[in-house]
Amino acid sequence: MFSNLSYPVLQAYWWIIVSLLAALLIFLMFVQGGQTLIRQLAKNDKERSLLINSIGRKWDLTFTTLVTFGGAFFASFPLFYSTSFGGAYWVWMLILFSFIIQAVSYEYRTKANNFLGRKTYDTFLFINGLLSTILIGVAVGTFFTGSEFSVDKMNITNVSDPVISRWETATHGLEAAFNITNLSLGLAVFFLARVLAMLYFINNIDHSEIIQRAAKTVKICSAAFLGFFLLFIDLILTREGFAVDPDTKVVFLEKFKYLHNLLEMPLVLILLLAGVVGVLSGIFLGAFKISSKGIWFAGAGTVLTVFSILMLAGLNNTAFYPSTFDLQSSLTIHNASSSKYTLTTMSYVSLLVPFVVAYIWYSWKSLNKQKVNEADIENDTMKY
Amino acid sequence: MDHFDISLVDWSRAQFALTAMYHWIFVPLTLGLSFIVAFMHTIYYRTRDEKWKKMTKFWMKLFGINFAIGVATGIILEFEFGTNWSNYSWFVGDIFGAPLAIEGILAFFLESTFIAVMFFGWDRVSEKFHMVSSWLVAFGSNLSALWILIANAWMQNPVGMKFNPDTVRNEMVDFFEIALSPTAVFKFLHTVSQAYIVGALFVVAVSAWYILKNRHLLFAKKSILIASVFGLLASLFVAFTGDSSAYDVAQTQPMKLAAMEGLYDGEEKADLNALGFLNNEKNNSNFKGVRLPGLLSVLAFKDVNAFVPGINDLVNGNAEQGILPAETRMKKGKISIQALADYKKAKNEGNEEMTSLKLKEFEENYSHFGYGYFENKEDIVPNVHLTFYSFHIMVGLGLFFILLFAWLLYASLKDKIGKSKLLLRISVWSFLFGLIASELGWVVAEVGRQPWTIQNILPVGVSTSHLSVGSVQTTFFIFLALFTILLIAEVKILITQIKKGPEEGGSHV
Numbered sequence: 001m002f003s004n005l006s007y008p009v010l011q012a013y014w015w016i017i018v019s020l021l022a023a024l025l026i027f028l029m030f031v032q033g034g035q036t037l038i039r040q041l042a043k044n045d046k047e048r049s050l051l052i053n054s055i056g057r058k059w060d061l062t063f064t065t066l067v068t069f070g071g072a073f074f075a076s077f078p079l080f081y082s083t084s085f086g087g088a089y090w091v092w093m094l095i096l097f098s099f100i101i102q103a104v105s106y107e108y109r110t111k112a113n114n115f116l117g118r119k120t121y122d123t124f125l126f127i128n129g130l131l132s133t134i135l136i137g138v139a140v141g142t143f144f145t146g147s148e149f150s151v152d153k154m155n156i157t158n159v160s161d162p163v164i165s166r167w168e169t170a171t172h173g174l175e176a177a178f179n180i181t182n183l184s185l186g187l188a189v190f191f192l193a194r195v196l197a198m199l200y201f202i203n204n205i206d207h208s209e210i211i212q213r214a215a216k217t218v219k220i221c222s223a224a225f226l227g228f229f230l231l232f233i234d235l236i237l238t239r240e241g242f243a244v245d246p247d248t249k250v251v252f253l254e255k256f257k258y259l260h261n262l263l264e265m266p267l268v269l270i271l272l273l274a275g276v277v278g279v280l281s282g283i284f285l286g287a288f289k290i291s292s293k294g295i296w297f298a299g300a301g302t303v304l305t306v307f308s309i310l311m312l313a314g315l316n317n318t319a320f321y322p323s324t325f326d327l328q329s330s331l332t333i334h335n336a337s338s339s340k341y342t343l344t345t346m347s348y349v350s351l352l353v354p355f356v357v358a359y360i361w362y363s364w365k366s367l368n369k370q371k372v373n374e375a376d377i378e379n380d381t382m383k384y
Numbered sequence: 385m386d387h388f389d390i391s392l393v394d395w396s397r398a399q400f401a402l403t404a405m406y407h408w409i410f411v412p413l414t415l416g417l418s419f420i421v422a423f424m425h426t427i428y429y430r431t432r433d434e435k436w437k438k439m440t441k442f443w444m445k446l447f448g449i450n451f452a453i454g455v456a457t458g459i460i461l462e463f464e465f466g467t468n469w470s471n472y473s474w475f476v477g478d479i480f481g482a483p484l485a486i487e488g489i490l491a492f493f494l495e496s497t498f499i500a501v502m503f504f505g506w507d508r509v510s511e512k513f514h515m516v517s518s519w520l521v522a523f524g525s526n527l528s529a530l531w532i533l534i535a536n537a538w539m540q541n542p543v544g545m546k547f548n549p550d551t552v553r554n555e556m557v558d559f560f561e562i563a564l565s566p567t568a569v570f571k572f573l574h575t576v577s578q579a580y581i582v583g584a585l586f587v588v589a590v591s592a593w594y595i596l597k598n599r600h601l602l603f604a605k606k607s608i609l610i611a612s613v614f615g616l617l618a619s620l621f622v623a624f625t626g627d628s629s630a631y632d633v634a635q636t637q638p639m640k641l642a643a644m645e646g647l648y649d650g651e652e653k654a655d656l657n658a659l660g661f662l663n664n665e666k667n668n669s670n671f672k673g674v675r676l677p678g679l680l681s682v683l684a685f686k687d688v689n690a691f692v693p694g695i696n697d698l699v700n701g702n703a704e705q706g707i708l709p710a711e712t713r714m715k716k717g718k719i720s721i722q723a724l725a726d727y728k729k730a731k732n733e734g735n736e737e738m739t740s741l742k743l744k745e746f747e748e749n750y751s752h753f754g755y756g757y758f759e760n761k762e763d764i765v766p767n768v769h770l771t772f773y774s775f776h777i778m779v780g781l782g783l784f785f786i787l788l789f790a791w792l793l794y795a796s797l798k799d800k801i802g803k804s805k806l807l808l809r810i811s812v813w814s815f816l817f818g819l820i821a822s823e824l825g826w827v828v829a830e831v832g833r834q835p836w837t838i839q840n841i842l843p844v845g846v847s848t849s850h851l852s853v854g855s856v857q858t859t860f861f862i863f864l865a866l867f868t869i870l871l872i873a874e875v876k877i878l879i880t881q882i883k884k885g886p887e888e889g890g891s892h893v
Contacts, residue, residue, distance in 0.1 A: 068488030075485035078477025085466025086849030103456035115873035
């Protein structure tokens with residue numbers, strides 16, 4: 001079935017798959033958002049333990065989604081992998097360090113003789129929640145604002161200096177955090193993750209005081225999220241975008257490019273609006289109705305919103321990873337992708353994704369049949 | 385290669401070696417222990433005997449502690465190909481990215497989803513679904529090993545691909561040739577089966593310690609019985625797959641085989657240097673010790689009369705055996721690189737005749753492409769001492785494990801396991817030997833293939849990201865500090881849990 005698709009269609013297909021993984025990742029980062037809320041929502045050790053164990057059963061799903069996102073991006077757009085990871089070195093390294101310290105913290109925090117003490121592990125969780133959400137947002141922001149790098153594949157034949165991708169700023173990615181557009185997206189992701197976490201707690205936890213506190217805090221965080229999110233949307237829709245001439249493949253700046261993309265791809269516009277409505281109704285349900293359905297609306301809304309934003313960045317003759325140093329070095333889904341053969345092969349593998357989602361769904365359901373409460377956690381020999 | 389920033393390459397390699405070797409402390413235990421937990425869980429499911437439930441929970445808890453740090457140290461390895469090996473990621477990403485993505489989609493989700501069920505499923509899900517989840521964890525972790533080892537095997541023996549001069553990279557042309565290459569098959573079988581040894585040694589070590597302390601005797605004896613059966617089968621299989629791997633290395637990476645054996649001058653009826661020492665001489669009088677006549681030829685080519693090339697043959701060439709001198713290959717490599725540049729130029733200028741001429745020239749010399757980046761013929765020789773000793777210690781330990789498991793199994797069946805203090809003490813320490821053998825296996829595989837990231841096509845020096853040495857040094861030391869601290873934490877937690885013992889498997893802290 002995929003063998004009959006044209007190369008450009010396969011490239012678009014893979015941009016869609018990678019974007020879908022990214023969208024799921026941002027949704028699942030409610031785990032990270034939750035990690036920044038432990039002190040705020042819990043008033044004693046028992047409550048802390050309840051919150052951590054509630055998100056603790058989901059942390060490795062988020063982690064795995066991140067790893068799979070990385071692998072899928074590598075397999076489908078290897079030039080992005082080599083240019084961005086090797087160039088914006090410090091941003092990615094900081095994100096990775098924060099995930100390294102997260103991975104041990106749940107398992108080790110309450111174990112006897114754990115060397116660093118529970119507080120340190122809880123701080124690790126907080127750092128991961130703060131850094132990874134903001135920095136992943138900042139990194140995605142550069143899909144619209146660009147970075148300073150150059151790419152010349154033929155440099156591999158320059159025996160004395162064979163460098164294909166070269167980052168042109170000494171700060172190696174940290175400069176991205178000083179851009180208002182990138183930063184507004186970073187903070188929007190951070191507050192969104194917190195909002196989703198609180199909606200998840202409302203869904204998952206049987207503890208009326210915590211639910212009350214969450215319902216209150218979710219209003220404040222939602223306001224902050226909306227502020228930064230609207231600022232980001234305003235900034236990208238009104239800015240010059242990185243357009244590609246479909247015939248000559250020349251990259252050029254086009255005023256209101258992302259607004260044009262939105263209007264020229266009405267399906268994306270509909271998905272974006274549906275996503276925003278989903279997030280808003282989820283917030284409303286959680287904050288005002290204390291309904292456990294909030295997370296599902298906001299979660300689905302998050303996936304749709306992030307997905308459509310990434311469609312704006314990569315489809316409709318747009319450079320998804322632009323270079324402001326040298327426009328013609330910008331990465332597009334055509335010049336950065338894997339070969340037709342590899343994309344076709346991987347497309348068959350992607351057919352397994354619905355099966356994976358199904359078993360994740362099934363086991364999630366089986367484990368979450370009942371809400372968790374303090375007694376539950378106390379009696380669980382495998383608790384964190 | 386003096387015009388490359390040698391110290392950037394070295395620090396990038398050091399960082400990769402550091403992170404990979406730390407990761408590998410935990411992986412074999414995950415791979416091995418996951419099956420042992422699944423076995424025990426099944427026995428509990430069948431018998432509903434609380435003793436087995438306690439055992440399952442105890443080993444599962446230790447598995448979880450180890451798994452967490454395995455995950456923590458693993459994430460960086462995937463992203464490091466991008467962060468530190470940028471040229472590599474473009475040059476072969478079309479092939480190399482696929483197994484990494486498949487690993488995520490097929491294996492990691494299986495692992496992480498069912499680990500949650502395995503840990504938190506007691507009394508929450510049906511007992512059958514719970515037991516099946518333990519098996520799916522074991523299956524998932526081993527499946528992830530399969531894909532990452534296919535990726536590694538491809539670097540050692542690049543098959544199923546073709547260079548595309550227009551995109552300036554290697555592209556996949558046959559997925560199944562890559563996934564099913566003999567190098568990949570042997571590498572997978574050898575690596576996972578040695579991981580089962582490590583898992584079995586862990587169970588044996590903990591149980592032997594209990595017996596020495598006169599604690600949990602019944603539990604410990606049962607655990608040793610299961611582990612010694614599993615371990616004996618695994619260690620015999622490791623010997624068999626190790627032999628097949630050596631055969632494969634002889635065909636695809638003759639320089640690695642020469643370094644493993646410290647063989648400088650190639651010969652027919654080549655002796656196997658079994659036990660002894662190397663000096664610094666660059667001929668066959670470099671080895672002092674026990675030689676097994678003709679065995680290397682048998683090992684490498686299944687033929688006692690076969691010629692096994694030595695380091696000198698591969699560096700200086702051997703016309704009689706049809707081996708090109710490195711300098712010739714370097715020349716041809718340079719021609720290939722230059723032809724690629726000329727091809728592109730001609731194509732841009734629309735000179736069709738020149739384009740096809742240069743393409744032909746490029747393709748004729750492509751099998752030497754990577755050699756074109758070297759300045760000295762000696763650049764193609766890996767660190768011989770490190771490869772030689774790692775290989776020999778690994779093999780020695782492998783033989784020792786067979787004897788140990790056989791002894792343990794015999795003692796278990798005769799119910800004499802508590803009688804020999806010596807056997808128990810050896811058993812406690814053997815876990816450490818298992819880890820050492822396992823790490824040395826990677827040293828042989830990775831040091832032995834230097835200076836290549838992709839055999840004959842891309843040297844390490846041409847693979848790195850364009851970073852300052854200071855940046856890589858900084859991240860190196862951050863990793864060193866972070867991983868060391870986490871390792872200390874893991875070991876302390878593990879030892880504390882072991883000291884508490886399985887009787888308290890029901891309580892949390």
